[in-house]
Amino acid sequence: MKNVNQTVINNANTVFEKKDDKYFGYKSRFGDIVIGGAYSYRFVVHYAKTNQDVVIIPGDVNTVTTPVCTTLEERLWKPEKTAQARRDEIVEQAKADVEELVLNGYDGEGFWGAEGNETYRKFSYSVEFLPDRKKRKVTALIRRTSDIDPRHVGRAKAAPSDCFNVHIGKAIALRRALGLAVPDEYLNAPQPTEVRVGDIVHYSRTFPRLTVSEGPYDRACCVSIRLVRQFLGDGITTIIDDSREEVGE
Incomplete structure (x- = not known):
């Protein structure tokens, strides 16, 4: 049950845990589910549609990192997202997060922001990123504008078994430089x-190390997507590496 929101589970009336193609009873506040009992997808779908506060814990942590929760009877079943769809969401979230922090950040001493926001800017700062794709780190x-040396430094490095994504x-890295918490989804995408x-x-x-292209196989640098x-x-x-900055994604 790694990466599952424990608060959601604690507040749920009924909890199922998915393992392979079966759903096992994990918790039942009403006593209508056998703890440890195996249930089919069809049963769980019907149960989730007709009961309140039902949580399904996905068995594959690469499929989704948050449970599916129904809080109203009329809420429809939400199918699990694929690993790729969830990763795409996290990448877009990271891009927006960086954009927001660069424009409107705070380092504990003062704000920096977009032009025209001088009322809230105590000091003027700049943010620089140094990606190193071969070493898989950012x-x-x-820096404060008047300084040469950086005032804050943050680093991020992909694990050997992880796909590197610069976003x-x-x-x-930026959140670590600012002393902000790093969302779990960034660390466990x-x-x-x-x-x-x-x-x-x-x-x-x-x-x-070859770049994927639409064209034919070129052993010097590229390999066809086919x-x-x-x-x-x-x-x-x-x-x-699925950063794809060169293709505008």
Whole structure:
């Protein structure tokens, strides 16, 4: 039950935990669910539609990191999001987070913000990001305009088994530089499952770093998306960087 909101579970009337294609009774405030009993998808859908405060804990942490909760009888069943859909959401959240913090941040001493916001600006700051894709890390530097050395530094580094994404890295590094909490979804984003043009892949032991393209296979730098789709999941071919800044995503 890693990454599940415990408060939601505690407040729920009924809780199911998904394991493979079965749903097991985890909690029942009304005593109408057998704890540990196995239930079908059809049963759980009907139960969630006709009862209040039902929580389903997904068994695959790469599918979704928050439980599905029904609070009103008329709420329809919400299907689980795929790992790729959830990752896409987190990347967009990270981009918006960085944009907001760069424009309207606060470091404990003073604000900085967009032009025209002088009333709330105590000091003038700049934010610089230093991404290093080969080392799979991002550094955020915050300087006061009059300083050469940064006043605050934050760093983010992808784990060896994780796909690097510069947007998530920037959000983590900037929040650490500001002393802000880092959302759990940034630290535990699901891994990509769908290859896209602009991704960087470990294609083989001979070609550990190639960019995915629409065109034909070029062993010097690129590999076609058709080939990657064919071999993705073979235990060797993996997506190692899905930042795709060069293609405007």
